[in-house]
Amino acid sequence: MKTVSIYEDNDQLRSLLELLINSANEFSVVGSYSNGQKIVEQIRHDWPNIVLMDIDMPGRNGIECVQQVKEINVQIRVLMHTVFADDDRLFACLSNGADGYLLKKDTGTHLLTALHDVAEGGGPMSPEIARRVLQTFQKPQNPKRQDYGITEREQELLQLLTLGYTYRMIAIQCNISVETVRRHLKNIYQKLHVQCGTEAVAKALRENLMH
Structure with a gap:
């Protein structure tokens, strides 16, 4: 419980x-x-x-x-x-x-x-709120934004994380293992210089990091 x-x-x-x-x-x-x-x-x-x-x-x-x-x-x-x-x-x-x-x-x-x-x-x-988050992702790309080296795959996982998906749900959606999800997210956190998923989501939204 x-x-x-x-x-x-x-x-x-x-x-x-x-x-x-x-x-x-x-x-x-x-x-x-x-x-x-x-x-x-x-x-x-x-x-x-x-x-x-x-x-x-x-x-x-x-x-x-x-x-x-x-x-x-x-x-x-x-x-x-x-x-x-x-x-x-x-x-x-x-x-x-x-x-x-x-x-x-x-x-x-x-x-x-x-x-x-x-x-x-x-x-x-x-x-x-989810719609608002999606609208943020759909804003035109800012050419002056910082490039953190986030790959297309990592962007996909970060967007799913933002929409409330659990690690298991992300794994099913992307047809990969939960351990692979954890590895990708760990790489994302390191690239964005954050400690956890919520910090990564906030930074992605704030800086419009999604293509």
């Missing part, structure tokens, strides 16, 4: 999220908080596998909280849960290490699936 901590300042919504998550045999809520003021102590106490994180909270916002969580343990998965769909907040969350981005309007139909996907190593996104 995967454990989940919730950060949401709307008391009614937070209670509903607890009920929904606890109703699934796969998950158990171990922490539920209205703000991130004491997130370091709370995460160290609860040690959740997944954090469901609102962005607009009093005191310390969710974008700052993501960074705090990842500094405690980069293995803790963080799923953003917000009403905001703008590029600035999306890229800020990804840059700080967020593993997924779910809009609150999609909670009823996508939350449990998104929690499952993020627990399995994927990067789930609401359809609207």
Whole structure:
């Protein structure tokens, strides 16, 4: 069973999220908080596998909280849960290490699936956010951008990673082994000078690295 901590300042919504998550045999809520003021102590106490994180909270916002969580343990998965769909907040969350981005309007139909996907190593996104990511990839190539030496194959894997595919899903899509996927992604991280998938995705989006 995967454990989940919730950060949401709307008391009614937070209670509903607890009920929904606890109703699934796969998950158990171990922490539920209205703000991130004491997130370091709370995460160290609860040690959740997944954090469901609102962005607009009093005191310390969710974008700052993501960074705090990842500094405690980069293995803790963080799923953003917000009403905001703008590029600035999306890229800020990804840059700080967020593993997924779910809009609150999609909670009823996508939350449990998104929690499952993020627990399995994927990067789930609401359809609207995924479309925004695709639009970013489809922007005209910037001739002045830095050339990191990313191959066409590596670009393909990076795009699938950005769209929320797990390593296993990428392997099936590309007809290669999971170990080969890991090797390709490790090469990508080294070329982009990043430490993990979310940093690679954020950099690819920010610098429009996709052809």
